[in-house]
Amino acid sequence: xxxxxxxxxxxxxxxxxxxxxxxxxxxxxxxxxxAEGPQAVREATADGPRGxxxxxxxxxxxxxxxxxxxxxxxxxxGARVHLADDxxxxxxxxxxxxxxIVAVCxxxxxxxxxxxxxxxxxxxxxxxxxxxGNAGTVLRCADAAGADAVVLTDASVDAYNPKCVRASAGxxxxxxxxxxxxxxxxxxxxxxxxxxxxxxxxxGADDLDTELDHDRLAGPxxxxxxxxxxxxxxxxxxxxDAVVRVPIHGRAESLNLATAAAVCLYASARAQRTAxxxxxxxxxxx
Amino acid sequence: xxxxxxxxxxxxxxxxxxxxxxxxxxxxxxxxxxAEGPQAVREATADGPRGxxxxxxxxxxxxxxxxxxxxxxxxxxGARVHLADDxxxxxxxxxxxxxxIVAVCxxxxxxxxxxxxxxxxxxxxxxxxxxxGNAGTVLRCADAAGADAVVLTDASVDAYNPKCVRASAGxxxxxxxxxxxxxxxxxxxxxxxxxxxxxxxxxGADDLDTELDHDRLAGPxxxxxxxxxxxxxxxxxxxxDAVVRVPIHGRAESLNLATAAAVCLYASARAQRTAxxxxxxxxxxx
Numbered sequence: 089x090x091x092x093x094x095x096x097x098x099x100x101x102x103x104x105x106x107x108x109x110x111x112x113x114x115x116x117x118x119x120x121x122x123a124e125g126p127q128a129v130r131e132a133t134a135d136g137p138r139g140x141x142x143x144x145x146x147x148x149x150x151x152x153x154x155x156x157x158x159x160x161x162x163x164x165x166g167a168r169v170h171l172a173d174d175x176x177x178x179x180x181x182x183x184x185x186x187x188x189i190v191a192v193c194x195x196x197x198x199x200x201x202x203x204x205x206x207x208x209x210x211x212x213x214x215x216x217x218x219x220x221g222n223a224g225t226v227l228r229c230a231d232a233a234g235a236d237a238v239v240l241t242d243a244s245v246d247a248y249n250p251k252c253v254r255a256s257a258g259x260x261x262x263x264x265x266x267x268x269x270x271x272x273x274x275x276x277x278x279x280x281x282x283x284x285x286x287x288x289x290x291x292g293a294d295d296l297d298t299e300l301d302h303d304r305l306a307g308p309x310x311x312x313x314x315x316x317x318x319x320x321x322x323x324x325x326x327x328x329d330a331v332v333r334v335p336i337h338g339r340a341e342s343l344n345l346a347t348a349a350a351v352c353l354y355a356s357a358r359a360q361r362t363a364x365x366x367x368x369x370x371x372x373x374x
Numbered sequence: 375x376x377x378x379x380x381x382x383x384x385x386x387x388x389x390x391x392x393x394x395x396x397x398x399x400x401x402x403x404x405x406x407x408x409a410e411g412p413q414a415v416r417e418a419t420a421d422g423p424r425g426x427x428x429x430x431x432x433x434x435x436x437x438x439x440x441x442x443x444x445x446x447x448x449x450x451x452g453a454r455v456h457l458a459d460d461x462x463x464x465x466x467x468x469x470x471x472x473x474x475i476v477a478v479c480x481x482x483x484x485x486x487x488x489x490x491x492x493x494x495x496x497x498x499x500x501x502x503x504x505x506x507g508n509a510g511t512v513l514r515c516a517d518a519a520g521a522d523a524v525v526l527t528d529a530s531v532d533a534y535n536p537k538c539v540r541a542s543a544g545x546x547x548x549x550x551x552x553x554x555x556x557x558x559x560x561x562x563x564x565x566x567x568x569x570x571x572x573x574x575x576x577x578g579a580d581d582l583d584t585e586l587d588h589d590r591l592a593g594p595x596x597x598x599x600x601x602x603x604x605x606x607x608x609x610x611x612x613x614x615d616a617v618v619r620v621p622i623h624g625r626a627e628s629l630n631l632a633t634a635a636a637v638c639l640y641a642s643a644r645a646q647r648t649a650x651x652x653x654x655x656x657x658x659x660x
Contacts, residue, residue, distance in 0.1 A: 229633050234623025262625040297644060337520025337643055339548040347515050347636035350629065354637045357623055358583060 093145075093152055093159065096170035103176055106146065106192050110182070112246045119195040121248035122180060125187045126155045128253060131261035132191045133161035140165035141193035141261060146172045146180060151188030158189065167191070182250040195248065198237070198264035200274060204281045208236035210356050211278060211310040212349065215271045215324050216243045222316050223247065224255025225346040231259035233353035239266040239274045271312070275327040278310040287312040287325045288352050290342045292333035296355055299332055305356050306363030313352075316345045379431075379438060379445065382456035389462055392432065392478050396468070398532045405481040407534035408466060409547075411473040412441045414539060417547035418479045419447035426451035427479035427547060432458045432466060437474030444475065453477070468536040481534065484523070484550040486560060490567045494522035496642050497564060497596040498635065501557045501610045502529045508602050509533065510541025511632040517545035519639035525552040525560045557598070561613040564596040573598040573611045574638050576628045578619035582641055585618055591642050592649030599638075602631045 096103060108114040109122050120143065123132050132142040145162045149171060152159050162169055180190040203211070212230040217223045223245050230238045240247050247267050253260055266274070275285050284304070288311055299305050312328055314320030325331055334343055334351050343351070382389060394400040395408050406429065409418050418428040431448045435457060438445050448455055466476040489497070498516040503509045509531050516524045526533050533553050539546055552560070561571050570590070574597055585591050598614055600606030611617055620629055620637050629637070 225630060225633065228626050229629060231624040232620070232622050232626035232629050232633075257627065257630075259624075259626050297647070300644070334518070334640070335643075336518050337647075338517040338545075340514050340518035340545050341543065343515060343518050343636065344511060344543075344632075346630075347511065347518075347632055350633035350636045351640045354620070355640075357621075358586070361583070361623075 093147060093169040093171035096146070096172050096176070098173065098176050102144070102170070103172070106144070106180055106190070109192065110250070112249070115246065115248050120192055121195065121253065122190055122250060123193050123253050124181050124183065124190040124250070125254070126151070126158050126189055127258055129189050129191045130158050130161065131258040132193045133158065133165045133167070134261065135165070138196055141196055142167040142191045143194055144192040145169045146177055146190045148172060148174055148177050148188035155189065162191070183254070196261065196265065197247065197267045200239070200266045200269050200277055203237040203264050203266055204277050206236065207281060207308070208283065209308045209360060210235045210353070211237050211239060211283065212353060213239040213241065213271065213274050213310055213312045214244050215241045215312055215320060216315040217313065217345065218245050219316050220245045220249035220251035221255045222345050224252040224260070226313065226349045227252070227256040227265070228259045229346065229350045229353055231262050233357040235263060235353060237264040237266060239269065241271040241274060242268050271324045272327055275310070275312070283308040283310040285310045285312065285328045287320050287328035287331045288334070288348055289314065289320050289325060289331050290333050292331035294330050294332050295335040296332055296352065297335055300355060300359060303359070303363070305359035309356050311349070311352050311356070313345060313349050379433060379455040379457035382432070382458050382462070384459065384462050388430070388456070389458070392430070392466055392476070395478065396536070398535070401532065401534050406478055407481065407539065408476055408536060409479050409539050410467050410469065410476040410536070411540070412437070412444050412475055413544055415475050415477045416444050416447065417544040418477045419444065419451045419453070420547065421451070424482055427482055428453040428477045429480055430478040431455045432463055432476045434458060434460055434463050434474035441475065448477070469540070482547065482551065483533065483553045486525070486552045486555050486563055489523040489550050489552055490563050492522065493567060493594070494569065495594045495646060496521040496639070497523050497525060497569065498639060499525040499527065499557065499560050499596055499598045500530050501527045501598055501606060502601040503599065503631065504531050505602050506531045506535035506537035507541045508631050510538040510546070512599065512635045513538070513542040513551070514545045515632065515636045515639055517548050519643040521549060521639060523550040523552060525555065527557040527560060528554050557610045558613055561596070561598070569594040569596040571596045571598065571614045573606050573614035573617045574620070574634055575600065575606050575611060575617050576619050578617040580616050580618050581621040582618055582638065583621055586641060586645060589645070589649070591645035595642050597635070597638050597642070599631060599635050
């Protein structure tokens with residue numbers, strides 16, 4: 089039988105070190121971040137091409153009782169598991185209702201070259217997105233739509249911000265995330281590897297329906313999404329092969345970032361899948 | 375020339391009455407709500423089938439200088455315009471950075487029968503949605519996708535909650551909103567008026583791509599969306615003609631409410647528009 093978790097003092101240097109990961113600078117220096125709640129921690133213990141992310145786990149006795157599978161998975165992943173009192177776990181939490189379990193995880197980001205080498209068919213690039221909740225929601229959408237990767241350019245929010253981690257609902261642990269590259273470098277690389285680059289922008293000359301009508305979304309595609317308030321900067325829009333707007337059929341001025349991204353990414357996902365089916369049916373009919 | 379706004383005392387009964395509209399009970403009794411910021415107030419002054427919503431306006435001198443068009447439109451709509459100091463406007467605001475302008479508006483909701491009589495082709499029904507930000511975001515999406523109406527069932531958040539008003543980004547003023555009807559009544563009415571009723575649910579037997587492949591989204595459609603945490607209650611799902619999931623192509627467990635609604639509503643919008651075009655093209659080719 090596995091031992092139970094070891095109790096830890098609220099004054100332990102390990103607690104202090106974990107608490108410092110609330111700051112972006114410390115995260116960047118340590119290349120570690122915090123993931124809280126049983127869902128995120130479970131994802132952090134999962135094995136994958138990048139191995140499990142979890143390094144250390146702080147859990148209350150209650151949470152350990154409620155989630156023995158998560159504790160066991162963390163141990164199996166080689167993480168130190170600490171039994172902590174409520175004040176310790178609450179001190180590491182950024183939610184209104186902490187769930188008693190917080191993991192210290194190592195950074196997961198993937199180099200741009202690794203993503204490009206895999207010839208991605210669908211990529212979301214976030215340029216200057218500043219709200220961590222929006223970035224996390226787009227990550228979750230991109231994962232759901234079957235995107236191969238998400239790129240957060242150098243002027244974007246930190247992917248490891250606790251609100252981004254939470255809004256991604258586990259997706260940060262699922263798909264390759266590239267961080268800190270300039271938009272131009274990401275676009276050049278994606279285009280050189282065969283992707284058509286589309287800037288999503290409410291002022292686009294072309295609309296998404298026209299793209300679909302002309303069967304232009306069937307090939308490898310990278311979508312550029314801009315800041316929630318001011319959209320894509322002109323110099324980033326200029327990098328794209330086309331600027332595409334989601335059609336507004338009613339009287340709304342625009343969609344918000346995450347819903348626009350969901351509509352674009354799912355349009356691509358469907359076009360790519362339908363095209364694949366069309367090609368194989370075409371082959372049989374000859 | 376129009377007079378400038380009349381100054382109002384922070385202790386005026388009108389200020390106190392407006393401040394009480396922060397409470398749902400008071401809003402329901404008075405059938406009035408608050409809309410803040412120049413964008414929302416501008417929408418509240420716009421004329422339309424329901425007439426302008428604005429009844430009274432509180433503005434700082436700065437905001438009046440910045441938005442003379444809004445002040446003029448409020449006057450033209452017959453609203454009383456009060457010049458108020460920062461503390462008054464901040465006291466009526468629920469945002470972190472108040473923009474100096476808040477309107478008292480009359481309720482805008484439309485009876486279900488009025489919506490049904492117009493033979494709507496696309497309707498979003500929110501059942502037990504509890505987060506006002508989510509409800510407002512879905513309203514905005516429904517407006518953008520060209521929906522004819524949004525229904526918030528009796529167990530849903532208040533459409534006039536300040537966070538819902540704000541997240542709707544003006545859409546609350548654009549399209550008919552029905553509030554407070556039981557889900558079963560809304561579904562029965564919509565079906566009786568020719569709509570196919572689809573429950574959006576991650577556990578749906580059918581997926582959205584299959585619906586599109588079989589051309590089943592071309593006709594009048596009502597989408598049921600459920601609570602952000604627990605989805606649609608079983609008894610509401612059972613009311614629908616089909617339970618449809620947004621396909622998850624990657625490893626995400628689900629989409630959040632607003633992004634799922636965006637994907638469903640835009641799929642319907644495109645299917646309906648493509649079908650219309652197909653029919654008219656078909657007619658020409660005979």
